[in-house]
């Protein structure tokens with residue numbers, strides 16, 4: 593590509609809100625054949641809300657006050673959802689100390705001399721807790737594309753909280769454009785399989801990987817590159833930074849975290865996934881003009 597045509601392409605992409613930070617990304621974008629999308633904050637809005645509070649003994653405020661006691665120390669989008677629900681219901685957060693966040697699993701702390709844990713099923717089950725009494729409630733949550741978070745105090749399982757995040761209004765259309773342009777689209781998430789499946793279906797994605805730990809997202813990118821794909825990764829979170837850096841082209845959602853933006857070649861200023869097919873189309877047109 594001539595420097596002039598690349599400059600024109602970079603300028604054109606900027607008009608569409610795709611800021612190209614690494615010079616060769618524009619040319620690589622036209623060769624992409626697989627786009628891997630993070631779920632939370634990328635396909636979805638990233639502002640989840642509590643949809644359901646189910647306490648084993650019917651005391652929902654008790655469940656919420658303990659959950660809020662934990663989440664007031666966390667910066668995860670899920671924490672935001674639980675804290676606003678507690679506020680809306682006038683529930684005071686419990687004083688939880690010894691807070692710890694376990695990446696991709698949940699949060700823990702101490703309350704009244706006993707450990708409190710809030711997180712996904714897999715993690716709580718490895719802690720020896722029996723979640724079978726909550727199976728029905730959890731299924732209802734995942735069927736609505738929500739994420740079930742289980743809460744235990746000591747050995748006692750207190751209940752499950754459902755948190756759901758809406759899909760961005762234009763995610764489905766942008767994904768359809770990628771398919772029309774001949775690309776394969778895949779979603780990766782730390783969320784459970786049932787929730788991942790519900791979101792993927794709503795967004796028009798047929799391939800997804802669920803329960804991927806934050807540190808393993810980059811491995812999925814490398815695996816797919818190893819299979820011969822030219823891979824784009826699209827993400828917004830701290831969790832996504834290594835995967836963005838491992839991709840042929842990393843796209844960071846402009847409303848996401850600074851670490852993600854610094855690890856990606858292209859920033860999508862408008863937060864919309866349309867920036868990905870826009871960049872690909874501009875790249876293909878640019879490259880065609882040079883030959």
Ligand code: ADP
Pocket residue numbers: 631632663666667668670671694695696697698699710711712713739740741780781782783784804805806829831
């Ligand atoms: P994603 O890939 O969707 O951004 P994460 O890797 O951040 O998800 O988290 C994966 C899972 O770990 C969540 O779906 C949740 O079950 C659990 N988890 C992570 N952080 C928290 C938290 N602050 N509170 C409760 N659960 C959490």
Ligand code: MG
Pocket residue numbers: 630631632633634827828829832
């Ligand atoms: Mg995310």
